[in-house]
Amino acid sequence: TQLLEQSPQFLSIQEGENLTVYCNSSSVFSSLQWYRQEPGEGPVLLVTVVTGGEVKKLKRLTFQFGDARKDSSLHITAAQPGDTGLYLCAGGGRAAGNKLTFGGGTRVLVKP
Amino acid sequence: GAVVSQHPSRVICKSGTSVKIECRSLDFQATTMFWYRQFPKQSLMLMATSNEGSKATYEQGVEKDKFLINHASLTLSTLTVTSAHPEDSSFYICSVHWGTSGRSTYNEQFFGPGTRLTVL
Numbered sequence: 001t002q003l004l005e006q007s008p009q010f011l012s013i014q015e016g017e018n019l020t021v022y023c024n025s026s027s028v029f030s031s032l033q034w035y036r037q038e039p040g041e042g043p044v045l046l047v048t049v050v051t052g053g054e055v056k057k058l059k060r061l062t063f064q065f066g067d068a069r070k071d072s073s074l075h076i077t078a079a080q081p082g083d084t085g086l087y088l089c090a091g092g093g094r095a096a097g098n099k100l101t102f103g104g105g106t107r108v109l110v111k112p
Numbered sequence: 113g114a115v116v117s118q119h120p121s122r123v124i125c126k127s128g129t130s131v132k133i134e135c136r137s138l139d140f141q142a143t144t145m146f147w148y149r150q151f152p153k154q155s156l157m158l159m160a161t162s163n164e165g166s167k168a169t170y171e172q173g174v175e176k177d178k179f180l181i182n183h184a185s186l187t188l189s190t191l192t193v194t195s196a197h198p199e200d201s202s203f204y205i206c207s208v209h210w211g212t213s214g215r216s217t218y219n220e221q222f223f224g225p226g227t228r229l230t231v232l
Contacts, residue, residue, distance in 0.1 A: 031218035042205050042223035043156070045113060050218055088155060092219030098144050098161070098209050100219060105155040 002027040004091055006103035014111050016078050021106045023089035024071045030093050032072045037086040079110045114208050115139045118224035125196055126232055132192045133227045135206030141186035144209035149202045162189040196231040203228055
């Protein structure tokens with residue numbers, strides 16, 4: 001069974017600060033996605049990373065896929081209140097077929 | 113990405129009644145859809161994989177007779193919670209599998225906005 005562990009579970013920071021969320025596994029994933037979910041809504045896909053060592057940037061968000069494709073991180077620079085939400089990482093692999101393995105989520109609160 | 117809708121967005125029902133939730137893929141044909149439930153402050157829990165034209169595949173511990181899934185067309189999957197009880201109260205979310213369209217091989221999923229079910 002593939003498992004994804006996210007840390008921390010909860011982050012509370014002030015507007016303008018930086019934050020990093022981690023997603024770790026002992027399994028190799030062929031791809032890894034990051035989603036953001038706001039209360040009462042469905043998750044929204046932010047990015048997909050597929051190559052070991054890959055770095056992708058989306059405005060103030062930087063996503064990195066580990067060289068061994070077992071871990072990933074999400075870094076937010078100069079966080080804003082609009083970044084508040086539940087961040088979920090999800091991994092896909094051949095063993096799981098079409099299914100995704102989701103991490104436990106990191107709840108981020110950015111205070112103005 | 114895909115645009116997914118769910119209906120209703122919110123439903124309150126009495127214990128013992130059945131509730132149907134619709135999930136529609138609005139802009140592409142989805143061979144595979146997924147149904148999740150989510151408890152407050154928790155991650156998504158996969159309930160079942162819905163395949164067009166065939167029986168759904170349920171995750172371990174999910175009662176198939178309680179959570180009926182029908183995927184009769186490439187744009188519509190339904191989840192019926194039968195004889196609902198208060199413990200079935202949850203946020204139910206569907207998603208479509210983007211990979212089967214050929215646009216991506218990375219198992220991306222696009223989610224609906226969710227349905228909040230409250231059973232009294």
